[in-house]
Amino acid sequence: MIRWRKGEVVRIRREWPGAVELDVAVPEGECRALAYPPLVGRPEPGDEVLLNTTALAMGLGTGGYAMVVAVPNRLPQDPQGPGHLVKARYTPLQATVAGADEQGSPHHEVLREADSLDDMPVVVADLHSALAPILAGLYEAAPGTRVAYVMQDGGALPAWFSMSVARLRDSGWLAGVVTAGQAFGGDLEAVTVHTALLAARHVLEADVAIVAQGPGNLGSGTRWGFSGVQAGEAVNAAGVLRGRPVAALRVSEGDLRERHHGVSHHSLTAFGRVALCPADVPVPDLPGEFGARVRDQAELLAVRHRLVPVPVDGLHEALRAAPVRLSTMGRGLEEDLAYFLASAAAGRFAASLLV
Secondary structure, three states: OOOEEEEEEEEEEEEEOOEEEEEEEEOOEEEEEEEOHHHHOOOOOOOEEEEEOHHHHHOOOOOOOEEEEEOOOOOOOOOOOOOOEEEOOOOOOOEEEOEOOOOOOOOHHHHHOOOOOOOOEEEEOOOHHHHHHHHHHHHHHOOOOOEEEEEEOOOOOEHHHOHHHHHHHHOOOOOEEEEEOOOEOOOEEEOOHHHHHHHHHHOOOOOEEEEEEOOOOOEOOOOOOEHHHHHHHHHHHHHHOOOEEEEOOOEEOOOOOOOOOEEOHHHHHHHHHHOOOOOEEEEEOOOHHHHHHHHHHHHHHOOOOEEEEEOOOOHHHHHHOOOOOOEEOOEEOOOOHHHHHHHHHHHHHHHHOOO
């Protein structure tokens, strides 16, 4: 289940808020490792580190790092301050965080009776890679909108893993991050997606929320065995809280697997079977036979949801101007343009709801 190694830090490669990427010498040679200083302290060259090398050995794409479990000869000081929510519960690295909604939080009174999102648009996506293109489409239509990202716990648990989130924050494209469920490391911590959405609206004062799992989608090649099933539950949460759910389709022309070509079966299952509350489904107006395929597949969702055609003119340019590198499943903007246009179309439609 876990491959353990001891190693010595050779050099620091780069770092971003909450994370440090390292080169570490292990018996097999040097490997790339990732440490989260808020959990284990900040490793320095020459430090001995204890590593979990399982993901590296498996050759995982998004998560292909050795993970630093501890710097045993230089442990961090005990944490100070409030916090009663335990996340990554009952694992060796369970962490205590201050919940936005817990008693003692400065936001507790605001959230204790909060029960409505006041028609706030909530864009729900399957993959973390949809976050930046949704924002690109939204800001192309409505610059200056205040947007919060609600990160579900289906992928990476630490929000710090995402370099994109850090850069989107720095660029002013995100007003804040709320980590929900077992996910942690956001500006605000929440017990459920419901309280995360309420915190986005009433604490961060967001005009729009985007809900998606963190990096590292998990799928088994079966109808129900994928972490993006959570997207359907997020639509339900937005609906019962009187928000305006917007279901962002996962579309691909570059993925040749039949179950993901056109509208992914992930979208058809999560939004068609799991999402019981009605949502708006932006359908990108893509050209040619592929565009017709996408429109035909999306019709399967019309039983419960409202399909909304969205033009994509101008969105390619908006995507090129994004402050982060766009990539999904190893494919860049030009390699799978349809994926990014579909996500940007969802952002463009969400912007139209603000008028």
